[in-house]
Amino acid sequence: MKITRVAIIGLGLLGGSVGLAVQARLPGVTTTGYDRDPTVRDAARARGLVQHICDSASEAVRDADCVILCVPVGAMESAAREMAEGLSPHAIISDVGSSKKSVADALATALPGRTIIPAHPVAGTEQSGPGAGFATLFEGRWCIITPPEGADKNAIDALAAFWTGLGAKVEMMDADHHDLVLAVTSHIPHLIAYTIVGTASDLEDVTRSEVIKYSAGGFRDFTRIAASDPVMWRDVFLNNKGAVLEMLGRFTEDLTALQRAIRSGDGETLHDLFSKTRAIRREVIDQGQDDERADFGRTHGE
């Protein structure tokens, strides 16, 4: 089994990047696409995100051997229902959502008896919409596939080969474990970034203008993440509630311990932690998961 006709539902950052990556790297594979928003469809057509933009979801998925849902995780079920009547019987239904247990449940409810293989490419930027995607987004990134119990082995292999073809590295994982891991490596970082940016913009004794001016001290890093798509992230937190609250509890415990160390002037505890965290950065870079240039390669000066 090999994927040769891909339909992409939702043409924002992720959907657009999948479409561009397929066209750039998998010349034998055809692409169709649909977005509920007609202005997004127009923009997608202008940028050539996929070969054929259709005017309905069911038209877009007709004849596709793989459908990739690239909509917020809270919209998966309705998107799946919308395309259902056009689906060919053996199509693989997959997605790019950031929570996997909830998506597996939503798709199983909307499309009983279908071949559903959820997936999550761990890649993105803070930008969103049909103008944001690019063909190299998945290169060197991991794509986590979370096959439900009893899923067709050939379909899993075909989906894995598809993602490898887009430049990603593929890992298989249980959906629950995925949701826990991503709570740590993605959801809590986003929640914290949104929070601190909100806190900073609501102070009385420090003006918003001061927060912006002196943001190069560290704050600006958080503003990037906190500029991510609001609907996508609302849905992530609502759909991965258990793991997020669990990990948030651990973070808060650790933060309270540091707060106590600061209050009591315990420099050793601070220094020990601050030394340990440096090694993690090194590993992230060594494993090709971040730019090794200082400051992410940001521009300094003209």
Next chain:
Amino acid sequence: MKITRVAIIGLGLLGGSVGLAVQARLPGVTTTGYDRDPTVRDAARARGLVQHICDSASEAVRDADCVILCVPVGAMESAAREMAEGLSPHAIISDVGSSKKSVADALATALPGRTIIPAHPVAGTEQSGPGAGFATLFEGRWCIITPPEGADKNAIDALAAFWTGLGAKVEMMDADHHDLVLAVTSHIPHLIAYTIVGTASDLEDVTRSEVIKYSAGGFRDFTRIAASDPVMWRDVFLNNKGAVLEMLGRFTEDLTALQRAIRSGDGETLHDLFSKTRAIRREVIDQGQDDERADFGRTHGE
């Protein structure tokens, strides 16, 4: 009054960048430097961070009309004492420390009766040591000068002109207000980043290897800040305790409110905050305080 002979004490990221920036942008100004660590002095000599590396602090500051202390804020007092006997009577004593009230006190104690004008260029990267500095670090960044009450107006103007000469924009501020503003825009972001990176590396149910592999989901951004110099940051938290604890309290309140919203499934509260924070990112970019390229201009693909 014009600064023409600068001595730099401490030749890490900041000291090295000041030395290189002076040589690149202020050809009439001579530079001397000293670092307590002989291996740092050798590396600084090899890179030409300043024109003359001296073997003692008092020798480095002899004849200087401005001394810039570029050591961790907890080392300011001892560095000041070490150079005291070499100081010319009218030299301006300044620094680049991230907390200003504590530095003003430390320098006033170590050098009574001297012209002390603390300053803080809000610029840096996660790298440290004599290999990390570069001449354009201060371009377009703000340098906050916190003149003590009754400070010599001519000295303040000379120091402001010096930083403007290095490409920075200068702002005057009361030391206490500086410490509050920087607690928000720099110290709390660092504390949070150190905490989450520590939390993630200490979990039992998610492996360190998984944390690294899937860090592109957001976590990797935090590892950059959490790779910053441990001694420098230990000292910042110990020396700006009041403002840090105050701002940490506000952050924690806001985080608790979001936690409650997630638990109760209150998507509207989440969406409202996530929409609001996007505007802050826009302002940071519009005011030239961050790279406008997606993902800070990180490399994606080959």
